[in-house]
Amino acid sequence: MPLLFLNEKSWGRTCDKARAEAAMADFVDVVRAVADEDRSGTSLVSEVELKSLDIADGYPVGKWIGGSPKNHVRWQRLLALRNRAPVRSVYPTPDADDHLEYRYEDATVVGMGAAHFMDGVAVSLPVAPSWSTSSVTLDRRELVELEDGSQEFEHEAVEVRHVSAVPHVDEHRSWMRRSALARAATGRQIWEHKEDLYPHLQFLPRTEAQLSDLDPRWVVPVRRCLERLDAAAADWDAAVAPEPEWRSRVTPEGETRKRVCRFEDVDGEWRTFHLHARFTPGAGRIHFRPVGEENRIRVAHVGRKIRPDL
Template identity: 75%
Template sequence: MPLLFLNEKSWNTTCDPARAERAMADFVDAVRAVAKEDPSGTSLVSEREVKSLEISDGYPIGKWIGSSPRNHARWQRLLALQNRSPVRSVFPTDDADDHLEYRHDGETALGLGAAHFMDGIAVSLPVAHPWQTVSVALDRSELVELDDGSMELAHDSVDVRHISTPPHVDEHRTWIRRSSLARAATGRQIWDLRADLYPHLQFLSGAEAQLTDLDPRWIVPVRRCLERLEASTAAWNPATSAEPQWQTKVTPEGETRKRVCRFEDFDGEWRTFHLHARFTPGAGRIHFRLVGAEGAIRIAHIGGKVRPDL
């Protein structure tokens, strides 16, 4: 179910009423074009109520809605998509332990950043030149954990999928169709679809509750991490290599930490699952062990950093 995230930076810019009318028509048509490609339904997520926005300086969207029956009809189509998703932020912006921030042209870009973090598409009002493109470059800062357990603020550049007019949808059509068929949007869906999505990954029974109760901020990061572990394991030949060539960062626990990474395996034996991949925000972990005889990895823990029992 592709998520569209409203780029709040593209609104309330200066343009004449005729340009604002054309921009709104393109915007609504682009959103509807995505919805047509996604049979499971498309959601438009915004930080503020769309009806409270100004298309351009001094031209509120309410005035646009009431200016013609055609605009009112367009608004009803847009409103139907927005109602499927709450107006909310989808990732932390002010918690020092979960620091994650996206900027565009030096300014915080919540909607654009949310689209990247949630593996969705950013959608803009096509008035200014920066929004006439199928992808937008962002500067990202993220608090990451180093191998020694310390935290460091890392900076990099990322590209987010982007649309503002119907032709932009053509560039993302294949991805939209593929994601609408295979996407797991909740932890419960990840568990239910695990055999189809991750045939080389085995999950201990405890992972079911961990996925079902997964923090919503972690759905996409966990899904991405599992996808990379699956791709790594699918290409693995245990006869020629002791472990896969990992497509995500995988590290072992130190000797002291190994003691807290023991889990009851399928056969009732307690084994050490100290290899782990990481995901953010925060200290997310997927703990597993290699099962070379089956060309698989067996996952015991999905969640925060494993803590010793008190």
């Protein structure tokens, strides 16, 4: 079950008590609708504990709970779910997103950014029209290492899954019902279920050790990168184009570095796998080559940038 990340920007807004009451009722319904897919596996993740939040400006959760028996029942329904805080408590390592910043309307967003980074779902209190949508576009700012070793920030518009009303949950229900393995939590899980997760990718035997020992900070970024490569391969017709239409940034190695990208292929021949996609934090690389006769992509390296002495 994906994690539900609370959009902190939807709380503590200025609105009247009646609107706040209705929004909380809707919020509980939405969270429980998600939980109905997997009650034991659903967690609501927030930067601070729910009981510390203000539903609206000057209207704290505690006051809402005591406002009526119905509100107390709704609160008990929320308490049936695990509330985890702060957001980084669910990261593979506390510093896993130190290279990233997510912004919405020029303001940093913690919860929605975490939902994208951890491949989860953002959930908002429906107090403003901005949150009446099943996806939200964020500006993702990422510190990446360039081929010459220097670093720079790259900007990218990304879509995060979002719910604030039960119909939004219905839009994401098929995704939520996918096997938990589709959200593999370790590199070893990626390796063991690679045929199911990435049917259009092939992996050299050497990548088993690399994935099995994958840095926990890299599991989600590698998973995302492989998903994009698989999607590109799925739409590729080698008779029409020599390469797939890439869904992420893919670049070739320069001539002087191609020699460090030669690996023994599945047939025993040594070939150059100089095309690569990048992932962060750090200088993460996935090296591969398109195999036109099979309309597949063959992966040879998953790990740090290959150095000439390795």
